[in-house]
């Protein structure tokens with residue numbers, strides 16, 4: 001029998017662990033696939049780990065990994081993918097927003113030979129207008145950068161063992177899971193799902209965290225901002241030539257006086273473009289520095305569940 005590993009990143013989800021384990025078990029028992037539920041506790045300070053321990057004690061198909069601190073959802077997903085033993089992996093949130101009822105459909109498509117089954121949001125759930133607008137801009141950018149339609153994309157997806165192994169072999173640390181699994185290719189298809197309401201607790205994403213997430217992911221996927229610097233430089237050169245000619249003509253005609261405002265404006269303009277450009281370049285250098293340090297993506301403090309047999 002084939003096995004599916006369900007990977008559930010959890011950060012402060014004490015109220016959701018047991019219900020997630022329960023509803024997933026119920027759904028998966030009804031399929032003809034064996035399963036393991038792999039909770040990754042991403043440095044929760046509440047009772048999340050205790051709940052995972054309870055679930056694992058009650059059912060040996062529940063495994064747990066506890067990070068030594070919060071390393072972020074991206075790291076938690078990759079830790080799960082590295083530890084998973086199934087013939088395919090499903091990554092999903094454990095807060096009830098990714099409905100377990102979609103799993104049988106995903107597994108059916110996988111058995112038909114698809115290697116990646118992406119969950120696509122049917123609706124975006126309850127969100128503020130500002131959040132929706134910001135998400136819209138972010139997804140337009142990232143869609144262009146990755147050359148795939150990312151609107152409605154989520155981390156909810158099924159990956160075949162082949163894809164998981166390929167992902168695990170990628171050397172980079174800062175990765176954007178959603179876009180990366182698209183970049184890898186393979187035979188892909190999608191299923192749509194309605195975004196549910198959180199069963200308990202609240203989302204840990206602050207606006208600041210979301211902005212950081214967006215910037216990091218754009219930078220990890222595209223070097224376009226660096227090319228913008230070049231384009232700005234060329235535009236400035238053009239302006240410089242025009243003003244240069246004007247200045248020379250005025251000088252030769254003997255009317256080179258005044259022009260103080262122009263000088264100030266040009267100084268300010270060039271100064272700010274230079275600073276912004278340096279900032280963008282600096283940002284990428286910082287990313288290179290981070291990558292080159294080669295630190296692990298996460299540190300595991302504790303593991304739960306049956307040892308690997310074979």
Ligand code: UDP
Pocket residue numbers: 008009010011012013042070071072073076092093094095097202203204205
């Ligand atoms: N999560 C995580 N580490 C974090 C933040 C979130 O593992 O630093 C998990 C969280 O427990 C949940 C999933 O990622 O299972 C999605 O998080 P959340 O519901 O807060 O985000 P949203 O649904 O608003 O995208």
Ligand code: MG
Pocket residue numbers: 093095097198203
């Ligand atoms: Mg959520």
